[in-house]
Amino acid sequence: MNTNTNINSSSVILVSGGGRGVTAQCTIKLAEQYQCKFILLGRSELTESEPTWAKGCFDEAELKKRIIQDFITQGDKPTPVKVQKVFNSLLAQREIAITISEIQQAGGQVKYLSADIINQSTLQAKLASVVQSTGQITGIIHGAGVLADKLIENKTERDFDTVYAAKIDGLENLLSCVEPNQLDFIVLFSSFVAFYGNAGQSDYALANEILNKTAYLLQRKYPSCHVVSVGWGPWDGGMVTPELKKVFSQLNMELIPLEVGAQMLVDELKPSYHGTAQTLVMSSAIAASPKPLYSKSRTFRFRRKLTLEANPFVCDHAFGGKAVLPAMCSIAWIANTCEQIYPGYKFFSCNNYKVLKGIIFDQSLSTEYVLDVKEINRADSGEIDFEVLVWSESAKGIPYYHYSTQVKLLQEVPQERYFKSLNLTQDPALLSLFPYQNGTLFHKRNFQGIKQILHMTSDRLIAQCQLDKIDIRTQGQFPIQTFNPYTSDLLFQCLLVWVRHFSNLGSLPLQVKKLEQFKEIPFEQEFYVSLEILSNQQTNFFASGTVYDSQGEIYMQISDMQVTASERLNPLFLNNSLVG
Structure with a gap:
């Protein structure tokens, strides 16, 4: 989908979670690029100045000593929970102040609003007053999120509601504060956890996957708005603690440097960039660890x-x-x-x-x-x-x-096998053969992948193929994992074409002696099917086949596939629309 994301110095970008963490880094990078206006939303209150006892102190141990002393001075008991809460609030204040300063130094204008995005009425009221001075909002970056990591058996409804509300209710409330048709873009900060899952984060994975699907709905509803849900891998900052860094290191996952990730977002929003509604940003895919075998065959x-x-x-x-x-x-x-x-x-x-x-x-x-x-x-x-x-x-x-x-x-599938009898020349006599007409094949659009029969004799057929992508909803209960049944179907289709050409009979798949897959046959890429006809028994036909790319690398080999043919199938093939 082509969109024209037009960001300039007059743009007003509403950013949830934008005062701190990785969202703040992306905001600063956008300010450097466009010198535009920002409205940052965060739960932390921003005070004008720090307490006198905190100024100039940046050592954690020393700061906590001063916090304890302040509690004692006020006649209050300094419990560990209270001390940590004050400490966290102080760090948040400082981080927000740094973000605001760096946006301004980059030439951008910024307003910070302390607002809970799950409180719709309060959010609308606070934004309305700010928009009067900044101008109408032209873009949204929804980066707010909350974690409540626990194994699922220990999760409470409150844990789920807290995590879900920040992502989903928060987005709905942000959209309620603007007229979506006025927006140039909507960016949703999702997570790789939505795709791969992660121990203790069932609610976080669910909420982010809903964000991903919402991006498609918004893109369809507002086609002139660039909508994208970015499934970020782990950043070198933000919610990634030193303990988590060790875990990702063990998985051989490189962390996304703050500068690199922020630039990726800027590139995503460039006018010339034609992205999709969902993208995954990771150093490498996560391979599932092989599950141990059961002790006994089951x-x-x-x-x-x-x-x-x-x-x-x-x-x-x-x-x-x-x-x-x-x-x-x-x-x-x-x-x-x-x-x-x-x-x-x-x-x-x-x-x-x-x-x-x-x-x-x-x-x-x-x-x-x-x-x-x-x-x-x-x-x-x-x-x-x-x-x-x-x-x-x-x-x-x-x-x-x-x-x-x-x-x-x-565990490991053998690869890099090559087809030796590579011959992709076109037989001119077959240029007028159109397999999906006149009842040769009954297959309609989602299965029409044979583009040209290149060679066909009494003992061989070679076809050039390419199948358009079938969306996941249309795949229904038969989604692609490591085997693509839709592109693989073209093997049988080619044999059905050969049977029709030489016997004038419709035919249907019956059995396969052996099928081996070395690589998944992809959508939207050219590939070739080569059949060797093994036996012709009037109503039963046998062939072996190979699927390979233009360089001869083999996707799949099939031995002794059999179809059964009958004259009664001929009129049925012509009737290839559902009754009713």
């Missing part, structure tokens, strides 16, 4: 209800007027489930995959589908094998078996 049972409404993508995979679950989506379902049993292990292959009874999204759809997983082999070298069966039960108690396979997970 079996697992998972249940799932499927609906057409929850899975919009299947509307583009319909024939005979009915939506059908793609075979590759059933493999993704199985692979995703196995990965959840052992986090840190990745899907590598499935063997002896069979479509026993496909799932159709019509009146035959079961109220519940069962996925049974059984460990059949484990190795300390980082390899686990599962046997999987997907089934359901009719209203009369009759079991229906839908898919079966064996799945292999690895």
